[in-house]
Structure formats: structure tokens, C-alpha cells
Amino acid sequence: MTTLGIGIQVAAMLVGGAYVLAVADRLIGGSGSNVRSAFSYPVKRLSFLMLQPVTTTERPDLAAWILAPSLLLGLAAVGAVSIPIGGPSPGGDIPAGLVLFGAAMLIVLVAVFIFGWAPNSVLPMIGGYRFAAMVLSIGIPFSLVVLTTAIPAESLSVGTIVESQSSLWYLLVQPLGLPIYLITAAAIAFWGPFDLPEGTDLAGGIVAEASGARLAMWRFARAALMVTLSLMGAAVFLGGYLGPVLPGWLWTVIKTAVLLILLALTGRTMARIRVQRFVWFGWVVLLPLALVDVFVSGWVAL
Template sequence: MTIPVGWAVLAGILLCALAYFAVALDAVLSAREHGLGGGWAAPLSRTARLLRQRRRTTVAADTLLWRIGGAGMFVAAFLMVAVIPMGRWVLADPDVGIVWFNVVDVMVWALVWLTGWGANSTHSLVGGYRFLAHGLAYELPLMFALVAPAIAAGSLGVGDVVAAQDGLWFVVWMPVAFVIYLVGVTGFSVWGPFAPALAPDIAGGVLAELSAVDRLVFQAGRYLFLAAGAAFSVPLFLGGGAGPVMPGWAWMLAKTVVVLAVLVWLRRKIPLVRPDRFMEIGWMVLLPAAVLQDLLVSLIVIRGG
């Protein structure tokens, strides 16, 4: 059921709440690694510190592109939410909802690179190019992973994909596509093994020259993308709002929180991956695996039809 656009405010609030959960959980896990407690209020303290910080800029920076890159990370994540159903309700249910999601995630390439380029700083630019190298490795496997549920449902509409999982979630017989999808989510969120673009060996890379509100907006955008990617995995592979007792929207949130918690937890378990090495993994392992998964799904659909 498509709901009025005014409900987009509530969807935005829910996305921000999920992003807050990701930041807080990450802070809690970091604190426990050092034998400390707390951490749930870390997002508030970090936000306050950055808001008090004085904004700085570099010589001859392209301020417009710089600001577009950072602010775009914040705004684009909300565009993903438009096609994610909350149980029976969705803001927009186009026939090509999966393509819409993919278009928005490809926008991250430009946004991260513009942030690195606009600063007119070597470290920032190197960080931007590192992200592009990672993008070349994860994006095509991600596209093929998104195709698998569409083949099974016979539609690119997110609502149709959810309806096609009646009785059997796609993750059961598309585990490879599900894993590759999560790899793609960590990629466009500049998260976990895909964080060399922000690595300390290049003084923070894309973040090197960002400060105050600019840094806050960019970082918030990363967590919002991580939350949106986790939420989109639920209608694609985990049956959407299907589940006993609780209403559909509650199941949708519960499943999203679980996926998001796993992604945050895995950040400490998987080391950073150099772009050149991951390019080999992406093109020689993930891409063939995704194609084989699509082939298997196609054969099952043809046989079932």
C-alpha cells in the first residue's frame, strides 16, 4: 500500500534511529575492546564536539563540489528509503524499485570522489581514488546479486519480490547473492574492509580535510547508507515483514536491526582490504559466483514454470 509523501518524515526518523544504533553499537564494541563500559551516548558526544568545532578549509578548494559530495552522502541515503516497504506500507512502489536502489548506490561513487577532489588536498584525492578502485570491484557483483531476487520474482518491483517469498525466504536458496549483497552494502557505506579510503596512512583520506559540520554530515551519511542497505536486504532476501505474532512493520525493523548489528560487529573481524587485492577478489571470485547464482535461480524458475 503506497502511503502519502508526508510519511517520509517518519521514514527519515526511523532511518536516523537505525543509524544512531549503528554508531552507538560501534562505540560500545570499541569501548569493550579497551576494557571500558558505556558507549551508547557516544553519537551525542561526537555530534556535540563536531558542532562546536570551527570549520576549516584548504587553499583553492572547490567548495561547491566539496559540499555537494558531503551533503549528497547524507541526502542520497534517504532516497533509498523511498522504495523500502515497512510491512504493508511503502512510500513509493515503482516497477523498477531494485534499479532505483542500484542507481542511488552508484551515486556514492561520485559523492565520495567529489569530497576527495573538492578539498584540493593530496590525501583527500588519494582517498577518493581508493574508493573508486574498490567500487570497480564490488559494484558489478552487487548488480548481479540484486538481479537474483528479481529473476525469482519475475519483477524489478520490491513489493513483487516480497510477495514472491511467501513460504520460503530467498536467502535460503540464494545465500551467495545475499552475502555478495552485504559485501556491496559495506562497500558503498565505506565501511569495514572498504575503509582504506579513510585510512590513517593517508591522514584520513577523504576525511583528512573535513571538519565541524562537514565531517559530521559525511560521517552521518556513511551510517545512514549502512542502515538503508541493511533495511533493503530484508525485502530482498528475508521475506520483508513476514513473521508470526508481530505486525509486518515490527518484523521489518527487527530483521533490519539484526542485519545492521552483524555488519557493525563484522567490522572488527575483517581487516582492511587493499583496493588492488580486492579487485582480484571481486572480478575473479565474487563476480563469477554471482553469475552462477543467477544461473541457478534462472534454472529453478524455468523448471518450476
């Protein structure tokens, strides 16, 4: 497939996934809204934000403020490029696609930190600091559970990992993998119950000063990030495009949508936890569990 084709595919997945996520979030969390209005809600909200004037603060770091949402969106796209959507790509995969994905997801920290820093305002900056504490404590478990799927597949290319699941999904081979992945992925996308950088106790945190087109861009970039994380979860734990009867791309879409709706559900129904307890949880619970995952997978592979 040509580079342009992959670009169009990724863009379609990100936009479509963001729409699905927004609708699911509205259906689950929007109080008193009927089903029909939920489907038009993302478009209405986008139009509202695009018409809203962009407010500013006193002496912001304007370049960084403009750059951060685009950086977040770019990282979501870069992470998605390494994932095969419709089937094995004839041109061959990116050789170390899994590492590319991991690098892109950890640079999300940079985008969020910049976005919190740029407005020259206290509450967004605290949000950025919170996010740094969160990502530094769950970054290692996140990378470990993703890289563990490379052990049985004996390859860092996502396409090979998907192909190696033709008999059994890694969801069943590595039962610890997907739960840890979903928890850490929700934290990396600062999605509920881990939306501490945007917490209401900070009056919105990193988005407290953002408005208008800038907020719309940021919201879309965050939704695209969620889509990329769900795509990767579907590819390395749920067998990606493998499945009977239906075409490959439809399986990818279905599995990604399932993960997105699951994340929307947990994001709206579970209680937020404090950042101190989250950091404790990351280091004391998730990191040892991720190491157990690695050891067991290595043992089985031997």
C-alpha cells in the same frame, strides 16, 4: 500512504538506524568504554563535532565540498524510498524500485569522489581514487545479486519481491545472495574491513581535511547509507516485513538492526585488505560467484 508519510518513515528509519549503528560500533570497537557511555556516545560525538570549527584548505572546490555530504544523504534516502517498511503500500510500489535503488547506490561513487577531490589536497584525492577502483570492481556483482532476487519474484518492485517470500526467504533460495550482498554493501558504504578510502595509511583519506559540522554530516550520511543498504538486504533476502505475531514494521526494524550489527561486528573484527587485493577479489571471486547465483536462480525459475 501519503508522500509525507513515507518521507517521515524513511527519515525515522535512517536516524534510528544510524544511532543503532553508532552504538553497536562503539560497543564492539570502543576500547575501555562501559555500556552506558556507549549509548550516549553518538550524541556526545555529534555535539563535539558541531561545536568544532570547520577548517578549510587552500583553494578548495567549496561548492563540491558542501554538496557532497548532502548528496550522499540524499542518495541514502532515495534508495530507502523504494523499500516498503510496515507492509504493502496501498498506493502501489515504485514500478522499477530495485533499479532505482541500484542507480542511487552507484551514484555514491560520485559523492565520495567529489568529497575526496574538493579539499584540493593529496590524501583525500587518493582516497577518492581508491574508492573509484573499488566500486568499479564490485559494482557489477552488487547489482547482479540484488537484481537476481527479481527473477523468482518476476518483478522489479521491492514490494512484490517481499510478498513473494511468504513461504521461504531468498536467503535460503539463493544462498550466495546475502553474503555477496553484504560484502559489496560494506564496500559501497566504505565500511570496515573495506574502509580503504578512509584508511589510516592515508591519515584519514577522504576525511583527512574534513572537520566540524562537515565531518558530522558526512559521518551521518555514511551511517544512513549503511541503514539503507541493510534495509534493502532485509527486504530482498530476509523477507522484509513478513513475520509472525509482531507487526510488520517491527520485523523490518529487527531484521535491519540484525544486519547493521552484523556489519558493525565484521567491520571491527576483520583485518583490512589492500586495495589491489580487493580489486582482484571483486573481479576474480565475486563476479563469477554472482554469475553463478544468476544462472542457478534462472535455472530454478525455469
